[in-house]
Amino acid sequence: MYATVNASTKPITMLTFDAIVIGSGISGGWSAKELCEKGLKTLVLERGRNIEHIKDYPTASRHPWELEHRGTVPKAYTDANPISSKAWLFDEGSAHFFINDDEHPYVQKKPFDWIRGYQVGGKSLTWGRASNRWSDNEFKAPERFGYGISWPIGYDDIAPWYSHVEKFSGICGGTDGVASMPDGDYLPPFPLNCVEQHMQKTLALQFPDRKMAAGRWAHLSEPQAIHLEQGRGKCQCRNLCVRGCPLGGYFSSVASTLPWAQKTGNLTIRPHAVVHSIVYEDTLQRATGVRIIDTQSKKEEIIAARLVFVNASALNTNLILLNSTSARFPNGLGNDSGVLGKYICFHNYRPSTWATIDGFDDVYVDGRVPSGPIMPNFKNFGQRNAAFLGGYMTFMGAFRPKRANVPNTEPQLGAAFKHRMSEPGPWRVYMYMQGETLPKATNRVSLSSSKKDPWGIPQLVTDISYDENDELMIQDFHEESRKMMEALGCKNIEHVDNKQNPGLDIHEMGGVRMGKDPTTSMLNGYNQLHACKNVFVTDGACMSSTGNQSPSILYMALSARAADYAAEQIKNGNL
Secondary structure, eight states: OOOOOOOOOOEEEEEEEEEEEEEESSHHHHHHHHHHTTTOOOEEEOOOOOOOOOTTOOOTOOOGGGGGTTOOHHHHHHHHTTTTTGGGTTTTGGGGOOOOOSSOOOEEEOOOOOOOOOTTGGGGTTTTOOOOOOOHHHHHHHHHSSSSOOOSSSSSHHHHHHHHHHHHHTEEEEEETTTOOOSOOBBBBOOOHHHHHHHHHHHHHHOOTTOOEOBBBBBSSSSHHHHTTTOOOOOOOOOOOOGGGGGOOOOOOOTHHHHHHHHHHOOEEEEEEEEEEEEEETTTTTTEEEEEEETTTOOEEEEEEEEEEESOOHHHHHHHHHHOOSOTTTTSSHHHOTTTTTBBOOEEEEEEEEEEEOOOOOOOOOOOOSSSSSEOOOSSSSOOSSSSSEEEEEEEEEESSSSSSOTTSSSSSSHHHHHHHHHHHHHHHHEEEEEEOOOTSSEEEEEEEEEOTSSOOOEEEEOOOOHHHHHHHHHHHHHHHHHHHTTTTTTEEEEEEOOOOTTTTTOBSSSBBBOOOOOOSBOOOEEEEETTEEEOOOSGGGGGGOOOOOOOHHHHHHHHHHHHHHHHHTTTTTO
16 A cells, blocks of 8 residues: 655656645545546655554553553643644544644744644544535625635535535434535434433524534444445444544544545555655646655655645645745746735634533433534624624533532542542533634745755744634624523523634635636636646635635545546546
C-alpha cells in the first residue's frame, strides 16, 4: 500500500501518476476513493506518519487505570503544547493524533488556535462526526442578504452526492422534515434519553417555529451490507471515538475510503511527504506535478501527474497554493483574482447555556451514546428576523453526572460517604451554539517573508478575528436559550462565553473559495481552479461561506462530485 520512492539530491521527476491527492483526511480519502474507482492511478501524499486501522490505535480499548495518568495530560506536556492541548477532544488517550506545536510553527498576527493532526487519516480520526446537510438557504443567503458572493452551486446540485457519501460512510439520523436541515439517506438514529424526550415534547409545544431532533452522526447504528463489506461493525456506544475505533463504528478515511481505494489496485500512499508546492508549467499552461520534501531524508522530489486534488485541510491548502508561484502566477497558483488566502471563515462556538432540571431521579442512561440531539437553525431562514446576519444551530441534550457531589458539611469518610458517591448526580441540561461567521477580506492568511518551517517552507501567517456580528449572535443565542430553558422548567440557568480564539472550532474554511465570477473567486462549480484546469480543491478551503451546519459531510460530497467530473474530463480528453 505504501510506496517506496528513491530519494535524490536534486529534484527530479521520479514517478508519474494519473492523479495526486494532497492530504489523506476526510476529503482526501473521498477524492482518492472516487478517482481510484474511475481507474486513475492515484498517489495520496500525507505529510505525517502512517496509520493502519486497528493496529495503530494504541489506547482504543484501555481503561482509565491502564493509562499512566488516568487520562489526564501532565502539565509539562500541555505547557509544551499550548495550542493542541486546547482541543476539546485532546487527552492522554488521543494526544498521539495531534501534532507537537513546536514542530509545526506558524505566525499569529491575531490569536488563532490552529488544531492539526498529521498522520494518514488526518483529522478524520478525531473529528466530531456531526453530518447534517446544508439547506438551500445556506447556499443562497450570503448573496441574498449581501454578506457574501453567490455560490456557483445550490442544494439540488449537491443533494445526490450527499446521498452517495451518506450511504457509503454510514450516517445515522432521523426523518424530521425540517427545511433548514434537509433529510438524507440515514441509518436509524440513536434514541434520546428520558430528559431529552421531555425536552423535545415541551419545546415542540412552546416553540412551534423550531424543532429539537436527533442529530445526524457518522456512526453505524445499524450497519448495512456496504459497511460490512468495508470490514466495519456496529457502534458499541463506548464514546471513545477520538482514540480510533477498532470496530470501524464511526467513519474515518483509515477505516473506510482509503482501504476501499486500495482494493482497486490503483492507490499508492506516500506518508512523510510534506508538500512544498504544485509545479506549474507555463508553456503547457497546466500543473505538471507536486514538489515534496521527504521528512525522513529531508530531500526534495517532484512527482508528476495529469491531475492534482488539493485536500491538505483548509489552511495548509492555502499555504500550498500561495507557495506555488511561477512566471504565470507570481502571487500563488490560480490567483488571478487576488483573493487567494482571503475570506477565511470559521464557526462560532463561544456561547453555551447550562442548567439543572428536577425529576427523573429514578432513571439513568444506558451506555455512552457518542452523539446528541440538535436544533436546526431558526434565525434568518429565508427572511431576516435577527439583528445579526447568518444563522446558528444548537447542539443540546441532557446528562446525569456519574456521581453526586457530597457537600463539605457531610462526612468525607465512611460507608455513608461511599454510598453517596455511588449515587448519580442530578440531571443537567445544556445548549451550545454553532454559528455562521461572515466572509471578510480582512480575515486572511499569508506567507511570512522571514520565517520558515523546519523544511524551509514559509510559515503561514494567520490574521483572523471575530467581529460585531459574532457578538450580536452570541447575545441572541443566550436570550433564546434562556427562554427555552425556562420553558423546560430548568433551574440554575448559567450562560457561558468561553471567549475561545478563532480556530479552536476546528472548522476553518475559505481562502480558495468557489464562485461564478473568476474575478472574485478561485474555483468554479466543480471545485476546479478557474485559471488552472487540472487542479481541484475540495477541502474546507473551497468554501464561499460557512453556513451553520457542520461542514465535513459537504466536503465529502464536493470531493466525490469533483472527482467524478475530473475523471470524465480526462476520459473525454479535456484534461
